[in-house]
Amino acid sequence: MHVLFCAILFYLCCYGEARLWSKGVVHYAINSKDYDLHSQDIIVSTLKKLESEICVKFFSTPFNHTLADDARILYVSNPDKRKDCPPEDYSFDKTVVDIHIGYKCLNDDDISRKIMEMLRASIGDKDYKPNSVDLYKTFQAVKKKDLRTNSLLMPSDRDLINTYYLQECGELTQKPISGRRWYAGKTMELNSDNEKFYNDKLWPFGIVMYDFDKKSTASDIKKLEDAMKVIEHASCIVFQRISEDRALQPRNLLYFGAQGEAVPNLGFIEGNQSVLLSSMLTGAPGHSAHTLSLLMRVLGIPMMSNRYDRSSHIQVNWNNVARMNEHYLERLPKEAWVRDIEGEGTAYDFDSVTHAPANYMCTDCSRGQQTVTPIQDYLWQRTLSMGHRTDLSPADMEMLSLLYSKYCQVRFVKNAKK
Ligand SMILES: *[C@@H]1O[C@H](CO)[C@@H](O)[C@H](O)[C@H]1NC(C)=O
Ligand SMILES: *[C@@H]1O[C@H](CO)[C@@H](O)[C@H](O)[C@H]1NC(C)=O
Numbered sequence: 001m002h003v004l005f006c007a008i009l010f011y012l013c014c015y016g017e018a019r020l021w022s023k024g025v026v027h028y029a030i031n032s033k034d035y036d037l038h039s040q041d042i043i044v045s046t047l048k049k050l051e052s053e054i055c056v057k058f059f060s061t062p063f064n065h066t067l068a069d070d071a072r073i074l075y076v077s078n079p080d081k082r083k084d085c086p087p088e089d090y091s092f093d094k095t096v097v098d099i100h101i102g103y104k105c106l107n108d109d110d111i112s113r114k115i116m117e118m119l120r121a122s123i124g125d126k127d128y129k130p131n132s133v134d135l136y137k138t139f140q141a142v143k144k145k146d147l148r149t150n151s152l153l154m155p156s157d158r159d160l161i162n163t164y165y166l167q168e169c170g171e172l173t174q175k176p177i178s179g180r181r182w183y184a185g186k187t188m189e190l191n192s193d194n195e196k197f198y199n200d201k202l203w204p205f206g207i208v209m210y211d212f213d214k215k216s217t218a219s220d221i222k223k224l225e226d227a228m229k230v231i232e233h234a235s236c237i238v239f240q241r242i243s244e245d246r247a248l249q250p251r252n253l254l255y256f257g258a259q260g261e262a263v264p265n266l267g268f269i270e271g272n273q274s275v276l277l278s279s280m281l282t283g284a285p286g287h288s289a290h291t292l293s294l295l296m297r298v299l300g301i302p303m304m305s306n307r308y309d310r311s312s313h314i315q316v317n318w319n320n321v322a323r324m325n326e327h328y329l330e331r332l333p334k335e336a337w338v339r340d341i342e343g344e345g346t347a348y349d350f351d352s353v354t355h356a357p358a359n360y361m362c363t364d365c366s367r368g369q370q371t372v373t374p375i376q377d378y379l380w381q382r383t384l385s386m387g388h389r390t391d392l393s394p395a396d397m398e399m400l401s402l403l404y405s406k407y408c409q410v411r412f413v414k415n416a417k418k
Pocket of ligand 2: 249274
């Protein structure tokens with residue numbers, strides 16, 4: 001509960017007040033006295049086009065329609081018979097949010113700009129200044145440059161809205177949570193000790209913010225982002241890169257570059273964590289699961305080979321372990337060990353993407369020495385396959401789902417309103 005509370009605080013401080021359109025749906029009405037049928041059509045069609053770029057939906061709703069208590073309606077009108085549509089201030093205190101679109105602004109670009117401005121206000125973007133003429137000009141300049149693409153919104157704006165509306169739009173809950181069931185037919189469960197161990201290690205809402213140092217090469221960026229996609233496809237986790245031109249900068253992020261920690265923190269940590277990009281990408285020779293394993297670590301998932309009961313399954317040859325790295329091979333406390341509903345240990349998973357390879361953290365394993373040796377492995381199969389996965393094992397997926405499902409599904413606005 002404590003973590004949930006912190007998570008809400010975290011979002012409150014960054015998102016401002018709770019103004020998001022509930023469930024990502026903007027109910028709107030157009031004043032039919034201010035706009036003729038043709039003009040109304042233009043507005044409706046622009047809103048439809050925007051739906052293909054952002055997850056927010058626009059539902060036309062009769063103005064006198066009785067909405068649910070906390071629902072709002074966006075009212076498009078032009079009471080002053082304006083021609084233009086300068087930036088304006090939006091009030092989300094009442095059930096009606098006014099937006100004014102002048103006659104000369106009845107085109108895709110201007111309507112999109114106004115809608116974007118309103119959505120920015122809805123996420124509580126405090127740095128956004130409604131009267132800044134500069135911002136308006138910048139927008140126009142970028143728009144012109146971007147003409148070759150058909151998109152109405154700048155990528156950074158699109159990302160911004162999609163990130164902040166991720167929960168409301170319910171995108172996460174629509175993602176299939178595969179690997180729900182443990183292959184032995186037993187479902188893992190968190191006991192209270194597990195919760196204590198993991199709670200402060202989880203990223204709020206399952207969203208990991210990150211950025212790259214400007215000097216990072218495109219191929220390095222791609223390698224890391226490809227690994228992120230593997231995890232995204234197997235879980236409800238989202239890795240979100242922040243961009244420079246975004247007004248809102250997250251307070252907690254991973255910053256990959258030429259400096260920083262070789263091994264990221266186990267789980268969430270507040271602030272700007274610098275991580276060495278090269279060490280995210282390159283592990284022991286042949287350790288193909290290396291990057292995925294470190295990303296799992298970022299998410300708070302420790303290595304299988306460090307599990308409390310690992311000594312029944314593997315042996316660590318301490319003499320071969322590189323000095324100062326011993327702690328990466330230490331056995332974890334019992335609280336980190338997640339068991340099934342009957343309190344029994346689930347099968348030890350040699351296939352886990354988080355399992356160490358046989359040459360993990362080795363001083364010199366070039367002649368076949370090992371740091372990690374399976375206890376029973378007559379045909380060398382385990383020795384050869386450990387740490388060589390390129391995707392998550394069913395148990396890895398189950399673990400992520402167990403720890404994160406609830407975080408991914410939290411509707412923060414509902415909670416924040418209380
Ligand atoms: C809502 O307004 C329309 C006309 O704009 C009218 O025909 C309809 O009866 C109104 N409905 C209610 C519930 O007042
Ligand atoms: C994070 O830290 C790096 C390096 O210290 C810095 O270059 C970057 O701008 C920081 N990012 C944010 C969003 O604070």
